[in-house]
Each structure stands twice: as structure tokens, then as C-alpha cells.
Amino acid sequence: MLTLEKLSAGYGRMRILHEVDLHVGAGELVALVGANGAGKTTTLRSICGQLPPQAGRIVFDGGDTAGRRPDVLVRDGLVHVPEDRALFGTLTVEENLRMGAWTASAEDTTTRLEQVYDLFPILAERRGQVAQTFSGGQQQMLAIGRALMAGPRMLLLDEPSTGLAPKLTWTMLDAVREIRDTGVSVLLVEQNAKQALAIADRAYVMESGSIVLSGGGGELADDERVRKAYLGL
Amino acid sequence: MTATIDTDAPETRAPSATLAVLKRAGVVGALVAVAIAVALVQSGSGIVVWQSVVTGLLTGGLYGLIAMGLTLIFGVLDIVNFAHGALLAVAMFISFGVVQATGLHPYLTMLVTVPALFLVGVLVHRGLLSGSGGATLENQLLITLGLSLLLENGLLLFFGAEPKNVGLPGETHLDVFGAVVAGSRLYAFAGAVALGLALYWMLQHTGLGTAIRAVASNGPGAELVGINVRRIHTLTFAIGAACAGAAAALAVPLLSVTPTLGEQFNITAFVVVVLGGMGNVVGALVGGLLIGLVEQLTTIYLDGQSSLLGVFVVFVLVLFLRPQGLFGRRT
Ligand SMILES: Nc1ncnc2c1ncn2[C@@H]1O[C@H](COP(=O)(O)OP(=O)(O)OP(=O)(O)O)[C@@H](O)[C@H]1O
Ligand SMILES: [Mg+2]
Numbered sequence: 011m012l013t014l015e016k017l018s019a020g021y022g023r024m025r026i027l028h029e030v031d032l033h034v035g036a037g038e039l040v041a042l043v044g045a046n047g048a049g050k051t052t053t054l055r056s057i058c059g060q061l062p063p064q065a066g067r068i069v070f071d072g073g074d075t076a077g078r079r080p081d082v083l084v085r086d087g088l089v090h091v092p093e094d095r096a097l098f099g100t101l102t103v104e105e106n107l108r109m110g111a112w113t114a115s116a117e118d119t120t121t122r123l124e125q126v127y128d129l130f131p132i133l134a135e136r137r138g139q140v141a142q143t144f145s146g147g148q149q150q151m152l153a154i155g156r157a158l159m160a161g162p163r164m165l166l167l168d169e170p171s172t173g174l175a176p177k178l179t180w181t182m183l184d185a186v187r188e189i190r191d192t193g194v195s196v197l198l199v200e201q202n203a204k205q206a207l208a209i210a211d212r213a214y215v216m217e218s219g220s221i222v223l224s225g226g227g228g229e230l231a232d233d234e235r236v237r238k239a240y241l242g243l
Numbered sequence: 244m245t246a247t248i249d250t251d252a253p254e255t256r257a258p259s260a261t262l263a264v265l266k267r268a269g270v271v272g273a274l275v276a277v278a279i280a281v282a283l284v285q286s287g288s289g290i291v292v293w294q295s296v297v298t299g300l301l302t303g304g305l306y307g308l309i310a311m312g313l314t315l316i317f318g319v320l321d322i323v324n325f326a327h328g329a330l331l332a333v334a335m336f337i338s339f340g341v342v343q344a345t346g347l348h349p350y351l352t353m354l355v356t357v358p359a360l361f362l363v364g365v366l367v368h369r370g371l372l373s374g375s376g377g378a379t380l381e382n383q384l385l386i387t388l389g390l391s392l393l394l395e396n397g398l399l400l401f402f403g404a405e406p407k408n409v410g411l412p413g414e415t416h417l418d419v420f421g422a423v424v425a426g427s428r429l430y431a432f433a434g435a436v437a438l439g440l441a442l443y444w445m446l447q448h449t450g451l452g453t454a455i456r457a458v459a460s461n462g463p464g465a466e467l468v469g470i471n472v473r474r475i476h477t478l479t480f481a482i483g484a485a486c487a488g489a490a491a492a493l494a495v496p497l498l499s500v501t502p503t504l505g506e507q508f509n510i511t512a513f514v515v516v517v518l519g520g521m522g523n524v525v526g527a528l529v530g531g532l533l534i535g536l537v538e539q540l541t542t543i544y545l546d547g548q549s550s551l552l553g554v555f556v557v558f559v560l561v562l563f564l565r566p567q568g569l570f571g572r573r574t
Contacts, residue, residue: 058467060463084468098456099461101457105453112468113468113469160469
């Protein structure tokens with residue numbers, strides 16, 4: 011579904027990512043974990059078209075994404091939920107969701123709206139409320155719900171559990187797993203490595219802009235280096 | 244990372260925001276009432292004040308429509324379009340020219356001025372503003388100011404400085420509870436308010452309108468849902484310009500058409516935009532009515548002084564007391 015081939019990227023002339031190789035298969039849930047400032051967000055920003063690569067290739071669904079803006083990639087089925095959620099704060103919940111389906115037909119919008127309300131019932135309860143009055147957890151649900159409205163084949167999620175109470179973190183990650191089970195490929199970025207590794211099919215560990223480890227989710231969770239560096243064990 | 248700790252949403256915030264707006268509307272209403280009362284004392288004539296109030300509000304409707312275009316462009320693109328007044332002048336000359344050439348009813352020239360200004364808006368945005376040249380605030384300022392000079396001088400070159408007049412066929416004067424009002428003024432007001440409300444309805448209830456508000460609210464977010472943000476910017480700029488086009492056709496029977504007529508409107512519209520809250524479309528309409536009123540009351544207070552004086556006083560007061568405008572930023 012998605013392959014990064016020796017991807018290098020950064021801001022201005024500064025290089026943050028160094029020849030990153032990464033693969034997400036169709037229907038796979040892959041985690042990308044790493045410490046603060048490792049370059050996880052930069053990776054997602056490159057994939058979604060916000061940040062053009064300095065070198066290397068990003069192949070989505072068989073095609074090089076070079077030169078495609080985020081709005082074009084959304085039409086191709088690649089949807090990014092950024093770290094800051096980027097919600098439309100002055101719009102209502104329902105308006106946010108409907109905008110999520112900007113590229114979709116009217117029928118698809120209606121069905122997906124029902125699906126999102128089923129997945130996150132709190133959104134249905136507050137459909138008329140303005141998004142900026144939401145708490146962190148509700149904003150995160152709305153951000154993921156809005157992304158699902160586009161009918162993505164692949165989702166990029168940047169730290170969906172940030173700012174959530176521990177109880178809600180699991181609700182959120184369960185939702186992510188449910189989304190994967192509907193056939194959507196997911197690349198999940200988390201600082202919270204323990205939980206991410208627990209739900210991922212496979213995972214990559216990033217350090218200072220390079221992939222230093224990769225393997226099955228459970229396998230990495232048992233890895234001595236990962237346990238020391240990221241799980242605090 | 245700004246982690247918000249999850250608690251229940253402060254549901255109370257939404258109603259209290261409405262309450263705050265109502266409260267401010269109440270304060271504004273009270274201030275207006277006081278201003279009118281003072282004018283009554285000053286002039287000693289109820290009919291004079293009533294005439295001013297009616298004239299002020301009617302003129303203010305047009306200010307509102309013009310300012311709506313300006314505030315929409317600001318709210319969505321973060322551009323203060325200093326060429327807005329010049330665009331208005333261009334539209335007035337188009338209207339004048341069409342009436343001269345075809346004998347069309349002045350109001351019907353809207354069928355020409357609105358599409359024409361829409362097109363001009365598209366060209367200006369695509370040609371001058373959306374490229375890398377229009378990236379910084381200073382550049383946008385220079386570009387729109389430069390365009391304004393260019394348009395004014397272009398009009399001067401083609402039409403000369405001599406004022407042009409377009410009469411309203413079948414002009415009548417109506418009695419509004421004692422105040423005498425030219426039909427042209429009343430129709431212009433009705434048209435401006437109707438168009439302003441239509442624009443507001445479009446923004447609130449159509450897909451395109453919601454997308455425009457989405458881009459205003461979060462540009463990067465809009466791109467991430469598949470909205471072509473540059474196209475929405477162009478459309479918004481064009482709609483803003485088209486507002487000037489509509490206002491021109493409504494106002495052309497009321498004014499002498501000169502190449503520099505936009506300058507005064509520029510100032511007035513800018514004050515209205517700040518008063519209503521930069522980017523707030525409804526605020527612009529309400530602000531327009533208030534500024535129209537202030538202009539007329541100023542002439543009562545200061546007996547024949549420039550009506551702009553009162554507008555400036557209000558402007559300075561707003562900047563000091565409530566720089567975010569009466570109704571806050573953006574809708
Ligand atoms: N807009 C920017 N301009 C310049 N440097 C940036 C920018 N954004 C991020 N960086 C730098 O790039 C590096 C990687 O940042 P990135 O946000 O990708 O890390 P991250 O792994 O997502 O970290 P976190 O877990 O804190 O979100 C950091 O050193 C950061 O300072
Ligand atoms: Mg990050």
C-alpha cells in the first residue's frame with residue numbers, strides 16, 4: 011500500500027529524516043514509535059504531501075506521490091490526521107464531518123456519517139456543538155471521524171492518544187484497531203510505545219531521523235533495547 | 244505539545260458566547276439610543292433627527308454590503324484588500340457605461356457588474372496575489388495599494404475626472420413616518436440587505452459556504468480533507484469583489500461617479516470591518532448600519548462638519564476599547 015524508499019526530508023536545508031525505508035501492506039496496522047523529536051511527525055508530513063521529500067521516493071498504491079498536494083492525495087485515498095488535529099474550530103461537529111467527505115458523493119456522506127456516529131456515539135450527541143468547545147479526547151475522535159468521512163484506504167495517525175486520560179487511550183486505540191479491521195491500512199505514530207506496540211501488526215522504531223529497529227509488534231515489545239529505551243522497563 | 248487533559252466538554256461555553264453577543268448588542272443599542280437622544284437635544288427637532296436616522300440606516304446598508312466583501316476576503320485569505328474601493332469605482336463605471344450604451348435600468352446592470360467583478364477578482368487573485376509574490380503581508384499591502392492606484396488612473400485616463408451621473412428612471416420620494424426618502428435610497432438599502440443576507444445564508448448553509456468557512460477556520464486542515472485551498476481562496480476573493488460589483492449597481496443612481504470615489508468608501512468600509520470584527524460577515528452588515536447612522540448624527544452634532552469626523556472618532560474609540568470589534572473575529 012505504502013512504501014518509503016530511502017526517504018530524506020526536512021525543513022529548509024536542514025535534514026531531519028535520513029534514508030528512511032518503511033512499508034505498510036494493505037490492511038496492515040503499522041506503528042512508528044520513537045522519542046520526542048525523532049522525526050515521526052516529519053515522516054507523516056512527507057507522506058501526506060505537506061512536506062516535499064529532499065531525496066528518495068514515496069510510493070502509494072503503486073504510484074510515486076511526488077508533486078501531489080495533500081488535497082490530491084485525499085482523493086487518492088490517503089488521509090492524514092495531524093498532531094494538532096487541524097479541526098475547523100468554528101464549525102459544528104456535523105459540519106466538520108461533512109467537510110471530511112468533501113471528495114465523496116452525497117450517498118457515501120450519509121452512510122459514512124452514520125458509521126462515524128456509531129463508532130463515536132459522543133459525536134452524534136454533540137453534532138450541533140462547535141468543535142473548539144470540545145475537550146482533547148473529543149477533538150481527537152472528531153479528527154479521526156472526519157478522516158474516515160473521506161473513505162480512506164490508508165490512514166496516517168499522529169499520536170491519537172496524546173492528551174487523553176489513560177482510560178480513553180484504550181478506547182481510542184480500540185477504535186484504531188476497529189478501523190484496521192474494516193480493511194483500512196493504518197500507519198500509527200505514537201510516543202506511547204507500549205500501547206502502540208500492543209495493537210500493531212508490525213512496528214518501526216525511529217531515532218534521530220533513522221529507522222533503527224523493525225519487526226512484529228509483540229516481538230519489539232519484548233526486545234531488550236526497546237524495553238530499556240522506550241518502555242521504561 | 245499542548246496536552247489538554249480530558250474532562251467533560253464545557254458545554255456551557257456555547258450558550259454563554261451567545262449571551263455575550265446579546266449583551267454587547269444591548270450595549271450597542273443603548274449607545275445608539277443615547278446618541279440619538281443627544282442629537283434630539285442638540286437639534287431640538289424630532290423630525291430632523293428622524294430624517295437623519297432613516298437616511299443613515301439606509302446609506303449604512305450599502306456600506307454593509309461593500310464591507311461584507313472586504314471582511315470576507317480578510318477572514319478567509321488574511322488579506323486587507325486596499326483595492327476594494329477602486330474595484331467599486333470600476334464597477335460603477337461599468338454600470339454607467341452599460342446604462343449609457345444600452346439604456347438598461349441601472350439596477351439591471353448588476354447582471355453585468357457582478358460577473359465582471361467576479362472575473363476581475365479571479366484574475367487579480369490568480370495573477371497578483373496567489374503566487375509567491377503575494378506571500379507576505381507587506382507584499383499584499385503593496386500589491387493591493389498599487390492595483391488601486393492603477394485602476395483609478397486607468398479610469399481617469401479613459402473617462403476623465405468629470406463626474407458622471409446616472410438617474411433612476413421613475414425616481415420617487417417616499418414618506419417614512421415623516422422622513423422623506425428618495426426611492427433610490429430605499430431600494431438600494433433593501434437590495435443591499437437582501438444580498439448581504441443571501442451571502443450569509445450561502446456561507447452558512449451551502450457546501451461551498453461551509454468550505455469557505457472551513458478554510459477560514461483552518462487552512463491546513465481544509466487541505467487535509469481534500470479541499471483545494473487555493474481554489475477556495477480565488478473564489479472567495481472573487482465573491483468579495485462581486486459584492487463591490489453588486490453594491491455599485493445599487494448605488495450608482497445615488498452618487499456622482501468619479502474615478503476616485505472608491506477612496507472614501509475604502510476608509511468607511513475599513514472602519515466598518517474593524518467595527519464589526521475583522522472577518523465577521525454579519526458584523527460587517529451591522530457595522531455598516533451603525534457607521535451610516537454615525538455619519539448622519541455627526542452632521543447634526545457638528546452642524547455641517549464633515550461626516551467622516553464622527554466615523555474617525557468611532558474608529559479610534561473601537562481601536563482603543565475593543566480592537567477585536569463589536570462582534571469578535573470571524574464568524
Ligand atoms: N517546522 C519545522 N521547522 C524546523 N524544524 C522542525 C520543524 N518541525 C519540526 N522540526 C524539527 O524536526 C525534528 C523532528 O521533529 P518531529 O516533529 O518530526 O518529531 P516527532 O518524532 O514527531 O516528535 P514528537 O514526539 O515530539 O511529536 C525536531 O528536531 C524538530 O525540532
Ligand atoms: Mg510528532
